[in-house]
Amino acid sequence: MADTQRQRLEAKEEAILAAATAVFGESGVDGARMAEIARRADVAEGTVYLYYKNKHELLEAVVDRFWRELTKGAIAAISEGATVSQQLHELASYHLQSLIDDFKIVEITSRARMRHGEPGRQLPQIREYVRVFDAIMQRGIDLREFSEDTVIWQIRDVFYGTLEFSARTLVLREQGFDPTVIDNLMQLFVQYRPSSQTDNARGLDASEIMQALSRIETKLSQS
Amino acid sequence: MADTQRQRLEAKEEAILAAATAVFGESGVDGARMAEIARRADVAEGTVYLYYKNKHELLEAVVDRFWRELTKGAIAAISEGATVSQQLHELASYHLQSLIDDFKIVEITSRARMRHGEPGRQLPQIREYVRVFDAIMQRGIDLREFSEDTVIWQIRDVFYGTLEFSARTLVLREQGFDPTVIDNLMQLFVQYRPSSQTDNARGLDASEIMQALSRIETKLSQS
């Protein structure tokens, strides 16, 4: 019974959060009306304030949840056994698609960083999300697939920056997901590879191709 | 006398635009109050409406002016006789600095694209600005400093995307202009240079195969 009670509460909180995400996404922060959020969550207006002190805290919760879910999704999207390049590819695809789906929430994120016009804080949930990329890159460096000289935060800016900008362009033109964006981005990463050239290239070819093919075979036999 | 009159009008319009730019930048679109803009422009509230039909048109004018000034500044920042690489470096520096100075206006730009919640139009002023980059790149390709295969819009996304993302990071951390961001970005462009090496060509084949395989995997994991 206590469990049922708690579950009911959590379901309500989740409903509010989902409704708020939708409305914030559609109308922006200032365009979103608390009444509309309550309506979509199927609760009374006052009820929202039982869970969140005010509109801004609701926004924070929405943004927080969004990035947490994004992190969860990113981790799920990455094949654990895959090569670093493959994982980057997967992450890039996942990120681009997510941005296209929820561009507005990303834009809105900056609003959640502010407390009454104060400067702006780092959001821990975004840190967490960024760490997914950093971990892959670090592994790449550790495995010597990427040069030791690679400055992660720099290449991270290229990675996320390019995807975000491309996503905006795609959304604006009402095009959908475009794989060439990913391909183009991934090519850039080649240059970060250590320059022991031909051997490495040959070795990389053989092993990676074989690994990829075996993964495909596995998946195909599963489905 | 007629000139004095016209000059006074233009000065007033400019004052309103400047005030609006500042206030929109500080408070965002919805946070900006018309009364505050009027106060800063040292005119009565009603006067603003003599020049701009409503808040949204004022926003459009602000955004429009911003990008036009940005284009003007970019052209001025580029050394005419310089190499393509040098010009890209100059443009990148100028762009990064501008974004750091006026990040909010860039964020706000998306709002100006909408007419009462309708989809969103391409802003001609942004097109003009982007053309500055395109022209340099095209010259690079023509001069064979860059490969003929270079797809300009893709590399453009990398260029602007990276700078914008970096600027946001820098602004958020309250750091200022960081030249290493530029250096890092410029290094990426090296790879677009034409290479006469067959090894590289062979290696590239391998990587293309990898990319193709990756795409297959991605699709399989999505289905």
Next chain:
Amino acid sequence: MADTQRQRLEAKEEAILAAATAVFGESGVDGARMAEIARRADVAEGTVYLYYKNKHELLEAVVDRFWRELTKGAIAAISEGATVSQQLHELASYHLQSLIDDFKIVEITSRARMRHGEPGRQLPQIREYVRVFDAIMQRGIDLREFSEDTVIWQIRDVFYGTLEFSARTLVLREQGFDPTVIDNLMQLFVQYRPSSQTDNARGLDASEIMQALSRIETKLSQS
């Protein structure tokens, strides 16, 4: 408890309507300020908008209510058993008195007919009110008190037109109700009577006078 709640709501709506009627009547449509209406209804400004979407809908409600109440009052003012002439007399008196009391609301009625400058609709509540007159006249025709040739809408225009014009004159001169206006109007209706003259006149005299006297006696004994 649910009843108390509903009653309280209805009381509030009624208070707003009454306040609005007064303010519209005193200041006209454009002169009326929503703040004043709210103040008189003893509610906050925003509360008015919970009941009526905007000023125009409030106006419509006021006008609607006015004519409905007028209809109710007219029906109440007419003695059921009385002769047609007597009923017309009662209706005319009631109408003249009402116009004197609420002339402004009648004038304002035309404004409620418009939806944002569009042509103008027939107000159903006015139709209903007019039907009171029509019913009496029809009965008069059926009872052969009035000629079969009587065109109701024409005589109706005379009836209401004369009373309205007289009311305006009386209000303007700050005179009150003037019974001679009614007498004069009623005399006009004599001519619509079928022309079988003297007999009819005599027969009418005897019975009507007796009826009227007995009604008076009844009422006097009741009060």
Next chain:
Amino acid sequence: MADTQRQRLEAKEEAILAAATAVFGESGVDGARMAEIARRADVAEGTVYLYYKNKHELLEAVVDRFWRELTKGAIAAISEGATVSQQLHELASYHLQSLIDDFKIVEITSRARMRHGEPGRQLPQIREYVRVFDAIMQRGIDLREFSEDTVIWQIRDVFYGTLEFSARTLVLREQGFDPTVIDNLMQLFVQYRPSSQTDNARGLDASEIMQALSRIETKLSQS
């Protein structure tokens, strides 16, 4: 030259008055914008204030001019040598047509009577207009075409009231001029003609008794 000057001024004043009449008629008093009136009169906004102190005085001038023109038109519409009945018919037709054409100005007239919400004055121009009817009626009485007992202001209320009400109905239904309205009205006037019949006189006595009784009843039912 002085004449030309004066003529130019008068032409400008006339242009303003004509423009104001049109705009007041289309948009009502509060809906009319001084800027629009100036635009239509082809003068600057400030110029209007050289001729009329404020909007209200302009309104007064418009209403004043309207009734003066109406009087002029009425006099012109009446055939000098015609019978009283014929003249009444002509006046009624002219009045109905004028009301249909300029109903809004008539409605607006009441607004011009007020000085800052104060009671309301008799407009001398309306008095003048009404005198046209009165003169015809007086002549009718003098010529014994109408009974000596005729109370002019009473019959005047019937005349103008009926026409005004009919005009409103016709305008509302977007019908045009309807001659049957005039015919119906004129028929009413037959009864004011002197009758030599004693029977009628006796019958009238009876009806007067009835009316007196009715008044008593009305008062009793109101108290």
Next chain:
DNA sequence: GATGAATGAGAGTTCATTCAT
């Protein structure tokens, strides 16, 4: 006299937040 840019008080309306039930 004529202009029209400038004014600024004031209006209608919205909506985040509260609190009695």
Next chain:
DNA sequence: CATGAATGAACTCTCATTCAT
């Protein structure tokens, strides 16, 4: 816990009127 009616501060925009040119 939940409700939703009520609040009222705050905002955008209008427009009659003024006055420097």
